[in-house]
Amino acid sequence: MKNIEAEVDALVIADGEGNYYVLPRELIEVSRIEPAAKARVDKMLKASKASNPAGTRDYSYLGSIALPAEAKWTHFTPSVAWPNGVQTPGRKHPANMIMLDKPVISASKPK
């Protein structure tokens, strides 16, 4: 499992209509079943009418992907937006608040 952890961030599957589903590795990990249950799953797979490769009512495995490190920063923002993310400077919220499009508070400069 360690090699998989190092190289894979997500698995990608597709449905019969061509829609993609990206499943993060963490989801896969929490979905792992006990080894003792594998035979039961095998039996159900054999009995399954789903086709492989995918038909219109099935999913097919497309592969795994590794994200570049910078992907984690895609949406990271220093903005303060409270509440509801309205970026209208000076708009007054009913709760006696002013929504600002920049941080209300800044840390002191490091010495």
Place this chain on the structure above:
Amino acid sequence: MRARAILPELVAPDSTAPISRVAGREPVRAAPAIGRDLTRHLLVHGHAMIEGVWSRKTARRLAREAAALFAHRQVTSGSIGPPQQATASDAPVLASLQFALLPMARALTGQLLVPSCGWYNFYPTDDAIRLHTDVEESDLVLLASVLGEPGPLHLHPELQGRVQSELDAIQNDPGWNPAGGVAVPYPPLGILALRGRKVPHHRAGSPCSSLTAVIALHYKTLW
């Protein structure tokens, strides 16, 4: 729904380091014990509670950082009233925690999330929050108390789909019950995971005996 998960001890980066250095160090890798009961609870009810995510030592670091940011805050002219905020970009420990909790956020939701906004929300005198939904940049928020003892958050799944103007009208109605909703406390040393963009929430508010701070770590799907 409560569960326990253990986050390895947070290795706080140099508090004077620029945020880019903090990111490069990736100091913590969370190993959450997220069960299906927890993910299902989040799916069905829009929230889940996880206790014991970090140590008391990490809690002290967060408290220290929050207090320091509040003490040195620079309030922009014209800003009034709570909550006052400091962002993760000014808070290396908070930013570190936000990235450390990313695997947990993904495991909880099954979505390929990445951090978006991260804040300390300060309540110097009163911990009230108006009824609202969260920012557009949030598919999940992890909330935790780091200073003081904020009251429980009141969730309103029955109000899903209402826009902010409707929520304002509901709260301004004379028949509004400030004690209404599902009251959910902040778990000790842990997080309240919330689909806050979908589930409206509020806190009626009570006086704070000391400075109170809550962290709000927001995550958004990558694509």
